[in-house]
Amino acid sequence: MNIPTSxxxxxxxxxxKPRERKQRHVAEEIRGKIYVYFCVLLMIVTIFSIVYFIxxxxxxxxxxxxxxxxxxxxxxxxxxxxxxxxxxxxPFLFGSFATSLFxxxxxxxxxxxxxxxxxxxxxxxxxxxxxxxxELLAGIxxxxxxxxxxxxxxxxxxxxxxxxxxxxxxxxxxxxxMILPTITTIATDSLRSLPNGLKEGSYALxxxxxxxxxxxxLPTTLPSLLTGVVLGIARAFGxxxxxxxxxxxxxxxxxxxxxxxxxxxxxxxxxxxNTTSGSLHNNALWSLALILLMMTFxxxxxxxxxxxxxxx
Amino acid sequence: xxxxxxxxLTFIVALTLAACGNKSNNxxxxxxxxxxxxxxxxxxxxxxxxxxxxxxxLSGSVLAVGSTALQPLAQAVADKFMAEEQYKGISVQVQxxxxxxxxxxxxxxxxxxxxxxxxxxxxxxxxxxxxxxxxKVAVVAMAAVAxxxxxxxxxxxxxxxxxxTGKITNWKDVGGADQKIVIVNRPASSGTRATFEKFALGTKxxxxxxxxxxxxxxxxxxxxxxTPGAIGYLALSYLDDKVVALKYDGVEPTADNVKTxxxxxxxxEHMYTKGEPNAVVKAYLxxxxxxxxxxxxxxxxxxxxxxxxxxERDAAGNxxxx
Amino acid sequence: MRAKTVDRIATGVIIAVAVLIMAVLAGLxxxxxxxxxxxxxxxxxxxxxxxxxxxxxxxxxxxxxxxLLVLTMIITIPLGLGAGIYMSEYAKPxxxxxxxxxxxxxxxxxxxxxxxxxxxxxxVNTFNLGYSLLxxxxxxTVFNLPMMVRLTEQSLRSVPREQxxxxxxxxxxxWKTITSVMLPVALPxxxxxxxxxxxxxxxxxxxxxxxxxxxxxxxxxxDWNPLHPTSPLxxxxxxxxxxxxxxxxxxxxxxxxAPEIAAGASAVLVIMxxxxxxxxxWFGRALYxxxxxxx
Numbered sequence: 001m002n003i004p005t006s007x008x009x010x011x012x013x014x015x016x017k018p019r020e021r022k023q024r025h026v027a028e029e030i031r032g033k034i035y036v037y038f039c040v041l042l043m044i045v046t047i048f049s050i051v052y053f054i055x056x057x058x059x060x061x062x063x064x065x066x067x068x069x070x071x072x073x074x075x076x077x078x079x080x081x082x083x084x085x086x087x088x089x090x091p092f093l094f095g096s097f098a099t100s101l102f103x104x105x106x107x108x109x110x111x112x113x114x115x116x117x118x119x120x121x122x123x124x125x126x127x128x129x130x131x132x133x134x135e136l137l138a139g140i141x142x143x144x145x146x147x148x149x150x151x152x153x154x155x156x157x158x159x160x161x162x163x164x165x166x167x168x169x170x171x172x173x174x175x176x177x178m179i180l181p182t183i184t185t186i187a188t189d190s191l192r193s194l195p196n197g198l199k200e201g202s203y204a205l206x207x208x209x210x211x212x213x214x215x216x217x218l219p220t221t222l223p224s225l226l227t228g229v230v231l232g233i234a235r236a237f238g239x240x241x242x243x244x245x246x247x248x249x250x251x252x253x254x255x256x257x258x259x260x261x262x263x264x265x266x267x268x269x270x271x272x273x274n275t276t277s278g279s280l281h282n283n284a285l286w287s288l289a290l291i292l293l294m295m296t297f298x299x300x301x302x303x304x305x306x307x308x309x310x311x312x
Numbered sequence: 313x314x315x316x317x318x319x320x321l322t323f324i325v326a327l328t329l330a331a332c333g334n335k336s337n338n339x340x341x342x343x344x345x346x347x348x349x350x351x352x353x354x355x356x357x358x359x360x361x362x363x364x365x366x367x368x369x370l371s372g373s374v375l376a377v378g379s380t381a382l383q384p385l386a387q388a389v390a391d392k393f394m395a396e397e398q399y400k401g402i403s404v405q406v407q408x409x410x411x412x413x414x415x416x417x418x419x420x421x422x423x424x425x426x427x428x429x430x431x432x433x434x435x436x437x438x439x440x441x442x443x444x445x446x447x448k449v450a451v452v453a454m455a456a457v458a459x460x461x462x463x464x465x466x467x468x469x470x471x472x473x474x475x476x477t478g479k480i481t482n483w484k485d486v487g488g489a490d491q492k493i494v495i496v497n498r499p500a501s502s503g504t505r506a507t508f509e510k511f512a513l514g515t516k517x518x519x520x521x522x523x524x525x526x527x528x529x530x531x532x533x534x535x536x537x538x539t540p541g542a543i544g545y546l547a548l549s550y551l552d553d554k555v556v557a558l559k560y561d562g563v564e565p566t567a568d569n570v571k572t573x574x575x576x577x578x579x580x581e582h583m584y585t586k587g588e589p590n591a592v593v594k595a596y597l598x599x600x601x602x603x604x605x606x607x608x609x610x611x612x613x614x615x616x617x618x619x620x621x622x623x624e625r626d627a628a629g630n631x632x633x634x
Numbered sequence: 635m636r637a638k639t640v641d642r643i644a645t646g647v648i649i650a651v652a653v654l655i656m657a658v659l660a661g662l663x664x665x666x667x668x669x670x671x672x673x674x675x676x677x678x679x680x681x682x683x684x685x686x687x688x689x690x691x692x693x694x695x696x697x698x699x700x701x702l703l704v705l706t707m708i709i710t711i712p713l714g715l716g717a718g719i720y721m722s723e724y725a726k727p728x729x730x731x732x733x734x735x736x737x738x739x740x741x742x743x744x745x746x747x748x749x750x751x752x753x754x755x756x757x758v759n760t761f762n763l764g765y766s767l768l769x770x771x772x773x774x775t776v777f778n779l780p781m782m783v784r785l786t787e788q789s790l791r792s793v794p795r796e797q798x799x800x801x802x803x804x805x806x807x808x809w810k811t812i813t814s815v816m817l818p819v820a821l822p823x824x825x826x827x828x829x830x831x832x833x834x835x836x837x838x839x840x841x842x843x844x845x846x847x848x849x850x851x852x853x854x855x856x857d858w859n860p861l862h863p864t865s866p867l868x869x870x871x872x873x874x875x876x877x878x879x880x881x882x883x884x885x886x887x888x889x890x891x892a893p894e895i896a897a898g899a900s901a902v903l904v905i906m907x908x909x910x911x912x913x914x915x916w917f918g919r920a921l922y923x924x925x926x927x928x929x
Binding site for chain 3: 375377380381383384387391394403405406407408409417420422526527528529530531549550613614
């Protein structure tokens with residue numbers, strides 16, 4: 001409606017002072033461009049400075065303080081105050097991987113079921129009730145999860161299984177609830193974006209719902225489902241406070257799921273405040289943070305690989 | 313059209329606000345009493361009071377960072393201090409963050425006071441520790457605590473050592489119930505653990521497989537209270553009927569026994585300054601050490617007043633009678 | 635026949651899992667609310683916390699959480715909109731754009747503790763901002779910015795092409811078209827998304843431990859001059875948020891009623907998140923109606 005009139009007007013206007021108008025436009029455009037480029041540049045600067053500053057501390061033990069990288073990655077003993085100090089971080093790496101993988105093993109099947117339920121079985125109820133409910137899970141702060149873990153999950157595990165309740169399983173259970181929304185949301189999105197023809201074809205051939213799900217839907221959406229799982233693991237890997245409250249924090253590789261263990265994040269939160277900046281112990285903790293950072297890059301890389309497969 | 317104007321205006325306002333946030337920072341730095349001086353406390357705190365040192369009223373700010381154990385006391389004293397009429401112009405901020413953080417921040421000049429559970433010599437390099445001046449403000453005592461059902465209320469030093477080094481793993485070996493011992497320790501870097509190992513065990517211990525480690529007293533207490541067979545150690549202020557405080561070689565962990573060093577598991581709470589404190593910082597430190605605070609807030613928070621200690625102890629652990 | 639049985643079993647399992655998830659959520663919320671709600675009253679929400687005595691409240695913490703949220707949004711929204719506009723309108727499909735996309739992705743998946751440590755090292759110590767609300771807001775911006783960028787990009791992309799072309803055909807510059815034609819259309823989904831993102835700020839603790847600090851000065855709620863040290867509005871004072879407060883009283887609380895306060899504060903936090911969730915949906919819908927009706 002408006003378009004033709006204003007078009008006439010504007011052409012009349014432009015006939016009057018075309019140059020001035022153009023200049024104003026160019027100036028406006030340039031200002032806008034400068035602003036958006038500035039924003040993007042700021043992001044790039046942020047990420048480089050994060051990597052640079054953490055690396056500048058985290059590499060110091062290897063470069064100038066005589067700790068071998070191999071000893072840190074493969075060493076089993078963490079005795080930062082010992083004589084000589086030992087910085088074996090393998091138990092922490094083990095703990096981080098064990099808890100986050102375990103959390104994914106618990107959460108992924110649940111998340112897949114929930115998303116199938118929401119898309120294939122009861123789409124309406126799923127969309128109006130279950131999905132908001134799961135999104136709400138994502139909004140609950142991690143300290144609250146830690147609080148619940150310490151007051152519910154740990155006592156429960158202590159009473160039901162041998163051991164003190166704290167440990168890899170307690171951490172994994174808390175984390176699995178935390179990453180459930182991440183995996184579910186991504187899985188649901190990918191199931192919804194599946195072309196309808198594919199499903200209808202399968203049903204038309206007389207396949208049952210489960211046959212359609214297991215033979216058509218799951219295989220075709222597998223890469224996106226895996227993307228969700230990897231993102232979930234990434235979140236679990238970086239989670240600090242909730243895990244620290246329930247895992248027990250003994251710097252050893254545990255013998256069972258119910259024995260106190262440590263993750264990279266929990267050792268950093270435990271010890272960072274007790275060490276003085278510049279000391280070898282402190283720098284070694286920064287090295288652990290650097291490992292966490294590197295893991296983030298690895299996870300993003302894996303997600304990108306998977307996404308590339310989705311596109312193909 | 314109008315809507316877009318509103319939108320643009322919102323951006324502009326938002327941006328200017330963000331910019332103002334930065335600007336107010338700069339201008340405040342030039343002024344006197346404002347927390348932005350936490351940014352450069354050592355300069356500002358020394359600058360403003362020097363002019364008024366001859367006058368009656370001090371003004372400036374004090375930033376104390378460090379020990380989580382000392383923070384509640386330091387904060388309580390700070391609140392009382394700032395409420396006093398003659399110190400109205402001074403703002404004191406207390407941040408927890410750990411003894412290590414406190415010591416490095418005071419040593420680097422980011423904080424005026426570094427709160428610490430342990431002597432600076434034990435954490436910092438010798439030349440850095442030498443620049444710091446120690447103000448011992450309180451004494452904290454620690455007691456070994458156990459779960460209620462272990463059936464033991466006294467452990468000898470040797471028994472404690474055997475438990476924390478993993479030689480004794482069942483309570484029945486120390487005269488208690490037939491119950492596996494669960495150790496709830498502190499991380500190796502903890503000042504509390506250093507004190508406990510130095511004065512209760514007399515030896516450094518290794519982190520045992522399967523032991524629990526928590527840095528915070530609240531979590532230690534919760535775990536010891538709930539886990540059957542658990543043993544840990546807590547500052548006296550955390551003791552109540554949820555856990556059993558164990559006697560050490562038959563001596564009860566009480567303030568009176570600490571004062572005479574009969575109960576030896578105690579340590580000073582330190583407030584370090586870099587060099588001699590300036591007038592404002594000194595006013596706060598003097599206030600902490602004043603009679604009213606030592607017998608008031610210090611005792612209320614479960615510490616033992618320094619002035620009532622019958623003995624003195626140096627960084628190496630040598631005890632002398634006062 | 636067999637296939638049908640399998641189908642029935644599988645359907646049963648899936649429904650059971652859905653019910654289980656609902657049950658876990660209900661149990662979680664029930665646990666938090668039942669334990670916490672009875673401690674919540676006006677006094678609890680408005681009074682100062684007590685270190686060693688009973689009856690402390692969470693007033694300053696609640697205020698700090700909200701204020702930090704506002705500060706973070708003030709920093710995040712302009713930057714996020716700018717970068718989002720770049721991504722959807724100005725970015726050419728080349729290597730550089732791919733790289734920026736990678737940057738956004740990596741930024742959004744950084745562990746919060748790493749960002750907190752970075753904040754401690756750079757914002758708190760090197761920039762000398764100290765433990766302060768501003769440091770906390772800057773650290774939180776690191777998480778929120780990528781979310782905001784993605785949100786803006788997606789919302790702008792979902793604006794119908796005709797609308798954009800109409801703007802350009804009017805002889806408007808590209809920038810003008812974006813800000814005055816496309817953004818208003820995309821606004822409802824941007825607002826909804828940013829409120830949801832804000833809910834996450836509310837619950838963040840790990841990064842704030844190292845940047846905004848773990849204690850607040852004794853705030854004077856009658857002094858609203860942002861330059862005064864005890865004024866609630868001063869962005870350069872340290873501030874303990876609600877999430878950090880829960881963590882602190884769980885770990886170091888000396889007050890005899892510390893468990894009750896932790897339970898009450900957790901319930902408040904969960905209720906706030908609930909409100910944010912519902913509020914975002916409602917607000918987005920209302921805004922959409924308003925903007926489309928007036929068009």
